[in-house]
Amino acid sequence: MSMTYYIDVYGCQMNVHDSEIISGILESEGFSSTEKPESADVILLVSCAVREHAETRVLGRASQLGGQWRDRKSGKPLIVLCGCVAQEHGNSLFARLKDLDLVVGPDCYRDLPALIRNSERESAVDFRESDYTGIEPVRKEFPRAYVTIMRGCNNFCSYCIVPYVRGRERSRNSDSILSEIAALSRSGYGEITLLGQNVNSYHDGDTSFSELLRKAASAAGNSWIKFVTSHPKDLGNETVSVMASEKNICEYLHLPFQSGSDTVLRRMNRGYSVQEYLDRIALLRDAMPDIVLSTDVITGFPGESEADFQKTVDLLESVRFDNAFLFKYSERTGTAACSLENPVPEAERLSRLNHLQELQRKITVEESGKLMGKTLSILITGPAKQPGQQASRTEGNRMVILEGTDFSPGSFVDVRITRADGWTHFGEPVENSAIR
Numbered sequence: 001m002s003m004t005y006y007i008d009v010y011g012c013q014m015n016v017h018d019s020e021i022i023s024g025i026l027e028s029e030g031f032s033s034t035e036k037p038e039s040a041d042v043i044l045l046v047s048c049a050v051r052e053h054a055e056t057r058v059l060g061r062a063s064q065l066g067g068q069w070r071d072r073k074s075g076k077p078l079i080v081l082c083g084c085v086a087q088e089h090g091n092s093l094f095a096r097l098k099d100l101d102l103v104v105g106p107d108c109y110r111d112l113p114a115l116i117r118n119s120e121r122e123s124a125v126d127f128r129e130s131d132y133t134g135i136e137p138v139r140k141e142f143p144r145a146y147v148t149i150m151r152g153c154n155n156f157c158s159y160c161i162v163p164y165v166r167g168r169e170r171s172r173n174s175d176s177i178l179s180e181i182a183a184l185s186r187s188g189y190g191e192i193t194l195l196g197q198n199v200n201s202y203h204d205g206d207t208s209f210s211e212l213l214r215k216a217a218s219a220a221g222n223s224w225i226k227f228v229t230s231h232p233k234d235l236g237n238e239t240v241s242v243m244a245s246e247k248n249i250c251e252y253l254h255l256p257f258q259s260g261s262d263t264v265l266r267r268m269n270r271g272y273s274v275q276e277y278l279d280r281i282a283l284l285r286d287a288m289p290d291i292v293l294s295t296d297v298i299t300g301f302p303g304e305s306e307a308d309f310q311k312t313v314d315l316l317e318s319v320r321f322d323n324a325f326l327f328k329y330s331e332r333t334g335t336a337a338c339s340l341e342n343p344v345p346e347a348e349r350l351s352r353l354n355h356l357q358e359l360q361r362k363i364t365v366e367e368s369g370k371l372m373g374k375t376l377s378i379l380i381t382g383p384a385k386q387p388g389q390q391a392s393r394t395e396g397n398r399m400v401i402l403e404g405t406d407f408s409p410g411s412f413v414d415v416r417i418t419r420a421d422g423w424t425h426f427g428e429p430v431e432n433s434a435i436r
């Protein structure tokens with residue numbers, strides 16, 4: 001009988017796609033997936049180490065799962081910790097979690113079937129995988145798909161653990177990326193997101209990111225192309241002009257600025273100034289007046305003064321992002337920022353975070369409100385939470401809910417926005433709207 005596995009994912013889109021790669025590896029070796037952890041032979045947790053909170057959550061879950069089976073007579077499932085926390089702590093996790101069986105880092109997923117069959121307590125955390133070329137991911141979402149274009153990061157922003165747990169930057173071969181995109185488009189995927197820690201530094205021989213983007217647009221046919229994450233220091237003019245000229249590249253960009261103060265940006269090792277960031281935004285808006293922009297910000301980085309923080313507030317107010325992901329600074333052992341002077345007290349990090357959240361909520365509501373009565377093209381993604389409703393996304397990644405419609409997932413529909421509630425909107429199909 002084939003072994004069954006259950007998989008749970010924490011963290012970013014890269015982890016979500018890694019779990020699809022893990023499924024691809026396991027299923028090609030005869031494993032089959034189950035939605036029920038209690039009946040699985042193997043439970044895999046794909047973990048995130050970017051902030052302490054994420055790490056605590058996944059370790060808590062691993063320990064709770066282990067405890068659940070301790071008193072049972074029937075065999076306990078194998079518990080496997082995958083991902084960035086596995087890479088970060090390696091072997092030492094066995095002492096902390098007595099029911100944990102395997103620890104497998106992001107570059108060792110090809111070993112999973114053998115490690116599982118061995119069923120020894122083992123860790124595999126070497127940096128040896130380039131990019132999982134040749135593995136057919138088992139995609140769990142339709143009609144939205146992820147395609148990895150590069151893995152790892154060389155930037156060493158001083159707060160960030162990613163370069164330590166995901167290793168150095170490597171770009172995937174462009175031909176294999178383009179054929180994957182073409183195949184997804186032929187199978188009806190309406191949205192294809194190119195993934196990498198720093199997509200702008202993609203490089204395969206002579207193929208730069210902007211080149212890849214142009215070719216991706218034509219390989220994708222009518223499907224939308226999005227990409228994450230961009231780094232302000234590497235976002236080139238050429239990329240902006242490809243975005244503006246290629247119809248199916250979404251006019252949407254996630255461009256983290258992290259702090260509005262030049263001194264803080266320098267200590268973060270970000271490689272750009274506030275003015276350079278604002279110049280990028282101006283360039284983007286010149287080329288695409290309706291572009292939807294989102295960002296990431298950290299509050300309470302070591303040494304961030306009240307005046308530095310005020311500059312972050314000013315930047316958030318002046319750019320007016322459509323959406324922002326706001327975080328309070330979290331120490332990550334081994335990163336350069338841990339040894340910086342003048343840590344900001346936890347309570348202050350939190351109160352600055354709350355301040356930004358309130359401000360951004362207001363901006364998001366105001367910007368969404370401007371869409372009332374407008375007609376937007378949306379991609380139907382599936383049923384919404386409430387019965388009788390369907391969910392969809394705009395090219396700018398906004399969620400739009402439709403009531404009483406019955407479109408098939410993957411359809412593009414033109415809708416008029418009737419109500420907005422922050423990032424969630426409600427809309428009704430425009431009569432005779434062309435469905436592609």
Ligand code: 5AD
Pocket residue numbers: 050051159160161256258296297298327328329330331332
């Ligand atoms: N503390 C808080 N936020 C962090 N991020 C990365 N590392 C940390 C950290 N140590 C945030 C950054 C990044 C996003 C993915 O997570 O804003 O852009």
Ligand code: SF4
Pocket residue numbers: 153154155156157160161162163197198231
């Ligand atoms: Fe971390 Fe900076 Fe690399 Fe992003 S660019 S993964 S924040 S080191």
